[in-house]
Amino acid sequence: MSRIYDVAVIGAGVIGMSILRELTRYRLKVCSLEKMEDVAEGASKANSGIVHAGYDPIEGTKKARFNVEGNNIFADVCNELDVEYKMIGSLVVAFDDHEINVLEELLQRGKRNGVKGLEIKGQEWVFANEPNLSRNIKAALFAPYSGITNPYKLTVALFENSIQNGADVIFGFEVCKIEKDGDYFVVHSADSRFIKTRVLINCAGVHADEISKMAGARLFKIYPRRGQYYILDKPEKMPVARVIFQVPTEKGKGILVTPTVDGNVLVGPNSEYIDSKDDTATTQEGLDEVFEKARKVLPNLSKRDVITIFSGIRATPDTHDFIIEEDEDVKNFINVAGIESPGLTSSVAIGRYIAEFVADKLNAKRNLNFNPYREDIKRFSELSDEEREEMIKLHPTFGNIVCRCELVSEYEIVEAIKRGAKTLDSIKRRTRAGMGRCQGGFCLPRVMDILSRELKIDKTQITKFGKNSYILTEKRWED
Amino acid sequence: MEKYKVVVIGGGPAGLAAALESFKNLDDKKVLIIERDKFLGGILNQCIHPGFGLHYFKEELTGPEYAHRFIEQVMENQIEYLTETHVIEITPQKEIVAVNKKGLKRIKADSIVLAMGCRERTRGAIITLGTRPAGIFTAGQAQRFINIEGYRIGKKAVIVGSGDIGLIMARRLTLEGIEVKAVVEIMPYSTGLRRNIVQCLNDFGIPLLLSHKVTKIHGKYRVEGVTIAKVDSQLKEIPSTERFIECDTVLFSVGLIPENELSKKAGIVLDMRTGGPVVDNTFSTSQKGIFACGNVLHVHDLVDNVTLEAQTAGRYAAMYSQHPELFENNIHINIVAKEGIRYVVPQKLNKNFVQPFVLRFRVDNFYKDAIVTISNAGKILMKIKKSILTPGEMESIEISQKILSQLDFSNDIVVSLQNI
Ligand SMILES: Cc1cc2nc3c(=O)[nH]c(=O)nc-3n(C[C@H](O)[C@H](O)[C@H](O)COP(=O)(O)OP(=O)(O)OC[C@H]3O[C@@H](n4cnc5c(N)ncnc54)[C@H](O)[C@@H]3O)c2cc1C
Ligand SMILES: Cc1cc2nc3c(=O)[nH]c(=O)nc-3n(C[C@H](O)[C@H](O)[C@H](O)COP(=O)(O)OP(=O)(O)OC[C@H]3O[C@@H](n4cnc5c(N)ncnc54)[C@H](O)[C@@H]3O)c2cc1C
Numbered sequence: 001m002s003r004i005y006d007v008a009v010i011g012a013g014v015i016g017m018s019i020l021r022e023l024t025r026y027r028l029k030v031c032s033l034e035k036m037e038d039v040a041e042g043a044s045k046a047n048s049g050i051v052h053a054g055y056d057p058i059e060g061t062k063k064a065r066f067n068v069e070g071n072n073i074f075a076d077v078c079n080e081l082d083v084e085y086k087m088i089g090s091l092v093v094a095f096d097d098h099e100i101n102v103l104e105e106l107l108q109r110g111k112r113n114g115v116k117g118l119e120i121k122g123q124e125w126v127f128a129n130e131p132n133l134s135r136n137i138k139a140a141l142f143a144p145y146s147g148i149t150n151p152y153k154l155t156v157a158l159f160e161n162s163i164q165n166g167a168d169v170i171f172g173f174e175v176c177k178i179e180k181d182g183d184y185f186v187v188h189s190a191d192s193r194f195i196k197t198r199v200l201i202n203c204a205g206v207h208a209d210e211i212s213k214m215a216g217a218r219l220f221k222i223y224p225r226r227g228q229y230y231i232l233d234k235p236e237k238m239p240v241a242r243v244i245f246q247v248p249t250e251k252g253k254g255i256l257v258t259p260t261v262d263g264n265v266l267v268g269p270n271s272e273y274i275d276s277k278d279d280t281a282t283t284q285e286g287l288d289e290v291f292e293k294a295r296k297v298l299p300n301l302s303k304r305d306v307i308t309i310f311s312g313i314r315a316t317p318d319t320h321d322f323i324i325e326e327d328e329d330v331k332n333f334i335n336v337a338g339i340e341s342p343g344l345t346s347s348v349a350i351g352r353y354i355a356e357f358v359a360d361k362l363n364a365k366r367n368l369n370f371n372p373y374r375e376d377i378k379r380f381s382e383l384s385d386e387e388r389e390e391m392i393k394l395h396p397t398f399g400n401i402v403c404r405c406e407l408v409s410e411y412e413i414v415e416a417i418k419r420g421a422k423t424l425d426s427i428k429r430r431t432r433a434g435m436g437r438c439q440g441g442f443c444l445p446r447v448m449d450i451l452s453r454e455l456k457i458d459k460t461q462i463t464k465f466g467k468n469s470y471i472l473t474e475k476r477w478e479d
Numbered sequence: 480m481e482k483y484k485v486v487v488i489g490g491g492p493a494g495l496a497a498a499l500e501s502f503k504n505l506d507d508k509k510v511l512i513i514e515r516d517k518f519l520g521g522i523l524n525q526c527i528h529p530g531f532g533l534h535y536f537k538e539e540l541t542g543p544e545y546a547h548r549f550i551e552q553v554m555e556n557q558i559e560y561l562t563e564t565h566v567i568e569i570t571p572q573k574e575i576v577a578v579n580k581k582g583l584k585r586i587k588a589d590s591i592v593l594a595m596g597c598r599e600r601t602r603g604a605i606i607t608l609g610t611r612p613a614g615i616f617t618a619g620q621a622q623r624f625i626n627i628e629g630y631r632i633g634k635k636a637v638i639v640g641s642g643d644i645g646l647i648m649a650r651r652l653t654l655e656g657i658e659v660k661a662v663v664e665i666m667p668y669s670t671g672l673r674r675n676i677v678q679c680l681n682d683f684g685i686p687l688l689l690s691h692k693v694t695k696i697h698g699k700y701r702v703e704g705v706t707i708a709k710v711d712s713q714l715k716e717i718p719s720t721e722r723f724i725e726c727d728t729v730l731f732s733v734g735l736i737p738e739n740e741l742s743k744k745a746g747i748v749l750d751m752r753t754g755g756p757v758v759d760n761t762f763s764t765s766q767k768g769i770f771a772c773g774n775v776l777h778v779h780d781l782v783d784n785v786t787l788e789a790q791t792a793g794r795y796a797a798m799y800s801q802h803p804e805l806f807e808n809n810i811h812i813n814i815v816a817k818e819g820i821r822y823v824v825p826q827k828l829n830k831n832f833v834q835p836f837v838l839r840f841r842v843d844n845f846y847k848d849a850i851v852t853i854s855n856a857g858k859i860l861m862k863i864k865k866s867i868l869t870p871g872e873m874e875s876i877e878i879s880q881k882i883l884s885q886l887d888f889s890n891d892i893v894v895s896l897q898n899i
Contacts, residue, residue, distance in 0.1 A: 231603075236743075278699065282608045308603030310611065385576065389583045396580035401515065401565040405740075439601040441617045445624060459630065464613035468700035471613050472624060473727075474631040476655070 003168070005029050007358055008187060008197035010175050010211055012036075013044040014151060015339050016203035017158035018351030024165035025355060026364035031167060031195065033187065035174035037466030038426040040155035042205040044344070045429065046229075046280070046312030048256060048266065049151045050243055052342040053090065053143035055110025055118060056253060062322040064113045066346035066353070071115075071145060077348045078149060081157035082376035084261035090146035090243035091121075091130065093137045093297060099247040103141040106248075110143070117144040132239045134299050146243055150261050151344050152429045153376075160419055161374040165367070170195070172466070175204070178215045185215070185333070199358055201334045206277045206315040208323075208337035217327035222338060224277040225252075225314040227269025228286040232305040233437050234263045244297055253341065255293040257301070262432065267294045267301065269312065282309045307437050314340040324350060326357075334358070377415045377431065381407040402450070403443040405436025413447060417454045425465040427451070444471075483509045484800040485793070486575055486588035488566050488741065490514030491521020492782050493773020493789040494594035495549035500793030501592070502558055506801065511586070512553070512560035513577055519553065519560060520546035521596055522774075523782065525622045528647055534783035545782060569745045571766045589800035590768040592792055593742060593756070597735040597774040602696075605733050607639075609696030612703075618644045618732035625655055633728030637705050638662045639693050641669040641676075642871055643780060645732035650679035652730070659685045660724050663707055665692045665714055668845050670871025672780075692716060693729070702727050735778045745769065752822040753777035759811055759827040760836040762792035763799070767806060770796045777824050777839070780873055784839070791836070805831060812888055819843060819896025820851075821870065828892065833883050838876045840894060842868045848899045853882070856890040868896070 007023055009016045012034035023030045034041075051074050057063035078085035094100045103120050110118045119142045126133060126140050159169060170193075177188040184196040204211045209222040243258040251271040260266050270289045287309060295301050317323055317338025327333045334357075336350060343350075358364070378391060380398060392399040397410040408431045416430040424440075424447060427433055433447055434440030440447075448471065452459045463469040485501040487494045490512050502510045518524060523531070526542030533539055536548070553560065564579040575586040599617040614633055616624075618640075624630045636657050638645050641664035649659045662680060667690045669676055680687050688707065694716055695706040709720035737755040739747075748765035750757045755776040756764040764771050772792035773785045799806055811827040821843040825836070838853075846868040853861040853876070860882050868874065886892070 281610045281695070281697075284608060284694075287606070287608070303606065306603065306606055307601075309606055309608075385583055388578065392578070392580070392582050399578045399580045399582060400563065401567070401578065404515070404565070407567065438598045439603050441599045441601060441620060444620055445628065459628070463700075465700075469613035470701060471632070472630040473633055475629065476631055477629040 003031070003195045004184070005031050005195060005197040006362060006364070007199040007201065008033060008185070008195060009201045009203055010187070011042070011203035011205055012039040012155075012159065012169060013042045013203060013205050014040065014155045014158070014344055014347045015336055015350060017155050017162060018347040019201060019203065019336065019354045020162040020167050020169070021158045021165070022351040022355030023358065024162055024167050025367055025370045026359040027367045028359070028362065028364050031197075032162075032169045033173040033175055033189070033195070034169060034171050037171050037423050037463070038421070039159045039169070040152040040429065041465065043312050043314060044155045045152045046310055047151050047341070047344060048258065048269065049149055049260060049344070050090070050256070050258065051085065051147040051149055052345045053110065053118070053146045054113050054115045054342070055106045055141070055143060056248060057113065057342070059109060059112045062324055063342065063346070066322065066349045067342040068114050069349035070342070070346040073348055074147065074149070074345065078154070080372045081154070081161055081374045083150060083154045083157045085147055085149045086261055087145060087147040088242050088259065089142065089144045090245060091126065091140040091142055092245045092247060093126070093133065093140045094247055095136055095138060100139050102247045103139060106141055115143065115145070118142070130240055130242065130244070132298060132300065133244065134297055137297070148243065148258060148261050149344070156430055157374055157376070161372070163420070164374060165370055175211060175214070178211070199332045199334065199362065201336060201354065203336045203339075205339070206313055208315065208335065212335055212337065215327070215330055215333045217330040217333050217335065220323060220337065221318040222277075223316045223318065224274050224279070225316045225340070226272050226274045226279065226286070226311050227314065228282050228290055228311040229266060229268030229309065230287070230290065230303070230306050231308050231310070232265035232267065233307050235265060235305065239265060239298055239301070246293065246297060255290055257294050257298050264307075265305075267291070274313070277313065280311050280313060282311050286311070308439060316340050322346070324353070332361070377412050377419075379412060380409040402446045403431070403433035403436065405438050405442075406432040408433040408443070410450060413450050414454055417451065422455065423463050423465050424448070424451070424471070480574070480585045480587050482587045483511045484589050485510045485592060485796050486586060487512045487592040487594055488569070488575070489521065489594035489596055489773070489775065490516070490519040490560060490562070491594060491596050491773060492523055492546060492549065493596070493775070493785050494521070494592070495519065495546070495553060496786045496789035497592040497594055497772055497793035497796065498558055499549065499552055499556070500790040501797040502556055504794050504797035510558050512558065513564050513566055513575070514560065514562045515565040517563055519550050519562065522619070525619070525626050527626045528651065531782050534781065535786055566741060569741050569769070571746055573768055589803070590770065590796040592796045593764070593769065593771040593775050594773045594789065595738040595741065595775045597737045597778055600731070600734040600736060602731050607693060607696060610698055612696070612698035612701050614698070614702035614728045615696065616728065616730050618648045618730055621648060621730050622651070625651060631655060631657065633657055635660055635726040636728035636730055637693065637724055637726045638730045638732060640664065640732035640734070641671055641687060642732060642734070643671045643675050645730075646671040646675040646679040648730060648732060649685050650683060653683045653685065657728070659683075660726050661686045661688050661707070663688050663691045663693055665690070665710055668869065670869060672872070694721065696729060702729055705729060735774065737775045737777065739775065742771070742775075750822065750826060752816070753824060757826045758824065759809075759829040760825045760834070761795040761829055761832050762788070762825065763795065763806065763829070768799050768803065770799075777822065780871065784873065784875070787837070788839075812891060814838065814892045814894065816840065817893050817895035819846065819849070820894050823894050830888060835877065835879050835883065838878050838894070840874050841870055842874070842896060843870060845869050846896065846898065850897050850899060851876070852895055852897065853878075854893045854895070855885075856887040858885075860885055864899075
């Protein structure tokens with residue numbers, strides 16, 4: 001295989017996919033190279049999903065700039081891509097005078113960063129609006145423009161829209177060597193494929209320092225910093241209406257409690273530097289820390305409703321700011337590295353900035369056929385009975401419920417497969433089949449039936465998320 | 480809107496028995512069973528081991544055989560049923576919304592029997608630490624893959640949970656050529672039947688590790704092993720006892736939870752301890768004309784008990800649909816679980832139906848030589864000696880006419896347990 005591109009993006013996380021989509025606004029031949037079998041397999045699937053207002057980052061940093069820009073355009077982009085986004089606002093709660101002083105600092109910093117609507121609210125307001133919070137809270141910083149989104153669905157939507165607009169995404173392509181051949185980079189995969197590209201963009205998340213080194217570009221270091229979470233079952237009544245943060249420490253924004261756009265409760269993350277970049281294990285100490293701190297804010301939080309636990313790994317750079325720049329020595333090699341929080345919020349703004357920069361550089365013309373719109377799969381759970389009836393008439397499989405907890409129909413699963421899902425996790429992220437309270441106990445075998453039928457593969461070939469993650473090991477008899 | 484006298488939701492053993500019994504007791508035999516799976520029979524279809532029907536049929540049958548006997552009767556009587564049809568809503572007015580590939584159906588029932596069974600607790604629900612690779616199954620999933628679809632799910636397995644299901648799966652995996660390294664049980668006792676410990680573990684030399692828990696799952700893509708540790712009496716792990724077991728499969732069999740999403744939406748009052756609806760001795764839930772039985776009501780160990788319970792529920796559902804006036808002005812007295820008793824079903828006695836019934840309950844711990852008493856207004860009405868009581872085994876007591884005749888209806892019935 002040999003393909004020649006104008007621009008190649010390494011890593012199909014939310015950053016890589018934002019850049020890819022924005023690049024398709026220009027007449028460029030672009031691709032993304034991803035080592036896994038799907039998009040959003042790194043930090044982009046395991047984070048808090050918060051669209052931050054922008055009072056946290058120190059003024060003048062790239063973090064501050066792209067956070068605020070990102071927040072400003074987030075709603076529009078989610079609208080174009082049919083992705084859930086709810087501007088529910090956030091509170092940073094303070095328990096004592098010292099913490100109230102920090103709120104004041106955040107308020108001032110937010111103002112300098114250009115964040116609108118920030119206000120410090122007293123106890124009365126807090127309890128009137130968030131009656132379940134601890135009575136020990138003295139005050140809170142209210143940021144009305146903070147919001148929540150679904151990070152992996154956003155990444156999927158960016159991916160689908162990029163494909164619609166002519167981009168390639170090459171999966172299972174683990175970049176292991178980068179050479180220069182005249183004006184081109186030759187990018188090799190671990191399984192001996194390669195592509196050529198004029199511009200190479202590094203969005204390899206926690207592994208971005210290794211990629212930069214491979215390209216002979218600037219040396220920096222990425223430290224993996226893990227955060228662990230609990231997901232709680234959809235409650236009858238949400239315990240909190242907004243994203244509830246605690247006063248940040250030098251370790252980060254601290255543990256939060258928030259509704260998710262899908263109606264679950266998310267609690268986490270803690271912050272711990274770890275040795276291995278891919279060690280997504282959850283630990284007792286980590287989860288205990290999360291629970292204790294969350295309890296401080298929400299005293300009646302109970303582990304009884306936990307449906308799963310998980311962790312995500314932040315790509316913390318030794319530069320203390322996002323690294324977004326063309327390399328000084330290796331021309332046309334661009335690092336977009338160290339994108340820790342608020343990377344999700346910043347993603348679209350970073351995408352625009354990089355695409356403009358590259359288009360300028362390559363003198364690219366506008367792609368007049370660019371279509372910014374992408375439609376999500378129609379979801380059984382979200383329609384009225386009348387709409388459901390209509391849909392079943394058009395597509396009988398819409399009446400076949402596969403995932404009972406989340407009411408996901410066969411139609412939705414087939415649709416996800418048509419749009420590129422190949423593994424159980426990729427179906428889970430796109431449709432929620434297996435994300436409910438029974439965690440796939442019921443639907444996993446059924447989803448496998450559909451995958452096997454649609455992809456025309458034996459069930460022993462189906463994986464949870466690529467590589468060696470097979471579910472079944474051997475077929476014992478034929479029907 | 481289609482109309483039925485009785486609609487049964489769920490076509491497992493509970494639903495089948497309830498439907499048959501309703502049918503027998505109705506003049507206008509409009510009964511409908513709605514089942515979301517392809518076949519009737521419920522979870523029994525994948526339980527291909529023997530051990531079913533010993534009490535009800537006095538014969539040892541496999542799950543599918545047991546179910547088949549009821550399915551046959553449903554066919555013979557031409558009771559209507561819909562398969563591959565999912566009920567998505569029931570209302571207090573007893574309207575049912577169900578979907579299938581043909582469309583969305585609205586059905587009006589005079590009475591409804593809930594028989595939706597239960598779901599399995601998962602790895603996440605018991606907060607098992609470590610990574611999230613492939614190779615982690617619930618017992619039910621494993622059963623389906625192995626018994627119905629004919630796949631092998633791994634080579635070396637560790638089973639978490641030593642109830643009957645965990646034990647039976649240990650034998651099943653072994654017979655399929657999968658090496659079971661251990662059955663790990665956090666409690667100091669197994670909640671499974673003695674018989675199953677002997678026949679499923681001892682006969683195959685599979686170690687049962689009591690007072691142990693899986694503290695961590697390892698592996699990036701597929702499971703590579705688990706860390707286990709001993710636990711103390713508080714169920715906290717003892718640090719120095721950690722040990723790694725290499726395996727590619729972890730099977731969780733850590734309890735079942737009644738499937739009560741529909742009941743919740745219909746505003747039916749649930750019992751925190753059983754996880755199912757609160758019912759009276761007619762198996763009526765808090766919504767008049769909606770009855771419940773089988774695993775959706777409380778988790779049973781033996782399908783025979785499910786059948787008996789479902790027959791009673793079916794009979795009262797038929798009665799309600801023909802004579803709802805009999806259920807007007809219901810007055811209840813509570814049946815309360817006290818010391819040593821985790822829960823009782825039914826939780827209430829209906830004053831309109833003071834008839835003998837079976838009280839089922841579970842104890843909250845392992846007991847040797849104890850007395851279960853049933854009392855009312857400070858008076859002991861009944862005493863039963865038991866040499867062994869375990870939380871894993873459901874107990875039943877007949878509440879006879881004689882006991883009922885002594886009741887003081889202004890006081891609760893109390894069930895409790897005393898050590899001798
Ligand atoms: C715990 C946690 C909480 C967070 N909370 C928030 C939040 O609330 N709000 C917010 O705005 N941000 C948040 N973030 C930050 C946000 O998640 C990240 O900034 C964002 O997901 C980074 O995206 P990415 O595309 O750079 O990285 P990733 O999503 O990690 O993508 C990198 C991709 O590169 C691929 N890759 C790596 N090496 C190679 C190779 N050699 N060849 C090919 N492909 C390769 C990986 O497989 C991966 O798909 C959080 C992050 C974490 C971890
Ligand atoms: C591994 C294992 C071993 C066992 N061993 C034994 C044994 O040796 N001896 C013994 O006596 N018992 C045994 N049992 C227990 C016995 O199988 C159960 O007690 C019995 O099946 C419960 O019956 P049920 O009808 O309540 O539930 P189920 O059999 O679960 O039936 C419920 C039905 O309702 C349907 N349903 C649910 N929701 C909906 C909806 N919304 N719309 C339509 N349909 C719906 C389901 O698809 C299902 O078919 C075992 C169980 C297991 C899992």
